[in-house]
Amino acid sequence: MKKIAILGKPNVGKSSLFNRILRKRDAVISEKAGTTRDIKKRIVTLDDELEDIVLIDTGGLEERDELFEKVKEKALNIAKESDLILYMVDAKTIPDEEEIKYVRTLQKLNKPIILVVNKADNDKLKENMYNFYELGISEIYPISVSHNRGVGKLIERIKNFVPKKQVFEVSEFEQDIPLEDLLSEENENLEDIKEIKVAIIGRVNVGKSSLLNALVGEERAIVSDIDGTTIDPIDESIYFKGYHITFVDTAGIRRRSKIKDVEKYALLRTEKVLKEADIAVLVLDSKEGIVELDEKIGGLIQKYKTGAIIVANKWDQAKMDYKKFESEVRDRFKYLDFAPFMVISAKTKRNIDKLKEKLLYVYQNYSKRIPTSLLNEWIKEATIRHHLPTDIRGRETKIYYATQFKTKPPTIALIMNKPNLHFSYERYLINFLRKKEDFTGTPIVLIPKEKGKNEKD
The missing domain is CATH 3.40.50.300 (P-loop containing nucleotide triphosphate hydrolases)
Incomplete structure (x- = not known):
């Protein structure tokens, strides 16, 4: 082009x-x-x-x-x-x-x-x-x-500078040849290339642009110690093990009281990127440690229900040992307990290839579909082990059956007599499903529906 x-x-x-x-x-x-x-x-x-x-x-x-x-x-x-x-x-x-x-x-x-x-x-x-x-x-x-x-x-x-599209006409000779014979051996083995969109998010100056450059293997984004260098989301794509991965480096997020000038537009663009993303990579600063703003930014992942990986960048400058840092991550980001955590250094390229591998692993879980029969076996087992709570009038609540009607993230409809599911029981069901199947890196969404009403929605 x-x-x-x-x-x-x-x-x-x-x-x-x-x-x-x-x-x-x-x-x-x-x-x-x-x-x-x-x-x-x-x-x-x-x-x-x-x-x-x-x-x-x-x-x-x-x-x-x-x-x-x-x-x-x-x-x-x-x-x-x-x-x-x-x-x-x-x-x-x-x-x-x-x-x-x-x-x-x-x-x-x-x-x-x-x-x-x-x-x-x-x-x-x-x-x-x-x-x-x-x-x-x-x-x-x-x-x-x-x-x-x-x-x-x-x-x-x-x-005038753009060439016309090439139109290939099939000759009479080619029309007589079976399609499979026209395909080269190489093309016969090609699988559909899967698309993954990855949003790199975090507060200002944690090294998001450096991470983008490390992931794509070139100086794609401008890197500077000046806060707010990136304003427009910057995207670049790579092919990795049959996947076409588009990385989007978003603007660093500040506290609302410190947002300057055009940065208010940048925040809106960041949310737009998350809305369209499959996976969000939340970048923390190993050198400075976790701050309250990191937790609020992590809340955007919860809001847009993307797959998630938490990475601590600048690990070559870290002042805390791995186990202690990981423990703090798990304590501060309890709502992202499904997200894998890893340490990296965009500067020295430490664990960058491992991060790419982890992205594929998370995406496979994010796009996973569970057969209806197996899903219902698990839901039945869960409700036998821990009965559904009764409503305020003491009436029994039932789940008739479950079906996964959507992926990215896995979204499951629970057909019930009363479409009210207490958040604690919802959390129990999600944790039960995670024990049955590997959903690392992806949220699970449960949607209660009343039997006979909009079951096809």
């Missing part, structure tokens, strides 16, 4: 254009310069007859401090890998020496470049595009993303 990167100085509208081409609000947008720091990639279909493209939103080119220097270098490295560069400028400004320097650097890459003059909200501002001819880019497109002016023409121009 062709890679198309959007570059430019901070606050020229790169993320707004990214969202407009994507046709949805994906990247965080703010009037504050430097909102985008990491690289954001999305696959986009511009036309049904064309191949898909990889659209890339980059951080602003600026040399303000160490963090922005990393952002700039990351953006320039992305430009080297791209097939087309959209260099954006602000129509309300004029080129300065810094802008000229960036453009000259990009021109040395010998890549096609389109100059996009954004914020040309009216005809007078549109005329300002002539100020940018000195940059030496022959193709200039004045647009206004906010008013959706000129964006359509720009997209039509981009399409």
Whole structure:
């Protein structure tokens, strides 16, 4: 697929254009310069007859401090890998020496470049595009993303760089050959690749971005000691033992009273990622230990009912021995008692491969389905061992039968005469099921239903 990167100085509208081409609000947008720091990639279909493209939103080119220097270098490295560069400028400004320097650097890459003059909200501002001819880019497109002016023409121009989809026609000779004979030996042995979406969550500066880089084996996310470096969720995928795993590095979460500026959007994006995730990796800081905020973040896993793994990062700097740290984890995260715990070091790559293995193990449990006959045997045994409590009037409560109607997570309907299950008995049933079957890493959801009412729901 062709890679198309959007570059430019901070606050020229790169993320707004990214969202407009994507046709949805994906990247965080703010009037504050430097909102985008990491690289954001999305696959986009511009036309049904064309191949898909990889659209890339980059951080602003600026040399303000160490963090922005990393952002700039990351953006320039992305430009080297791209097939087309959209260099954006602000129509309300004029080129300065810094802008000229960036453009000259990009021109040395010998890549096609389109100059996009954004914020040309009216005809007078549109005329300002002539100020940018000195940059030496022959193709200039004045647009206004906010008013959706000129964006359509720009997209039509981009399409010229995208090849058409290949259409394969089956010859008469091939039509006579059985399908199985057309398959290569390699393809015959291919299984369906399973998709796993993993959210990496935690408070600020616990090493989530470093963990993402360690998992994918490259410097995908920008790492800095500055709190709040990651704002947009950053995702990257790997293939591991027949699984396509997408890791999403989410923004670090602060206490509500300390959330700054655009970080409020980042928190919303983190919750959105969790809503779509299969597994959440809760990252703790081994060096600083567990704090109250860690417990609240862990509560988001409980809220969205994802699979879960708790990892203590920076174990190379830990001040506590393993057994003591694990004991504290189990004490502080009782509501995640099903989640496996392990120590890692994203910096030294300690246990990173073991974490990948653990993700597959948890996903298999998260997507597990128990046959109805076996499930009912277990429920019957559980109710015989410990009878269901009576209601407030002393009437008997019964479970007629159970059926698992959903996976990810395993969700079981209990068909009852009275669809009221005391939380303590619900906990007993869940623990009983865990003794019968390995559900490590996944929550189990029990839903009481009254017999004869919405049993198909």
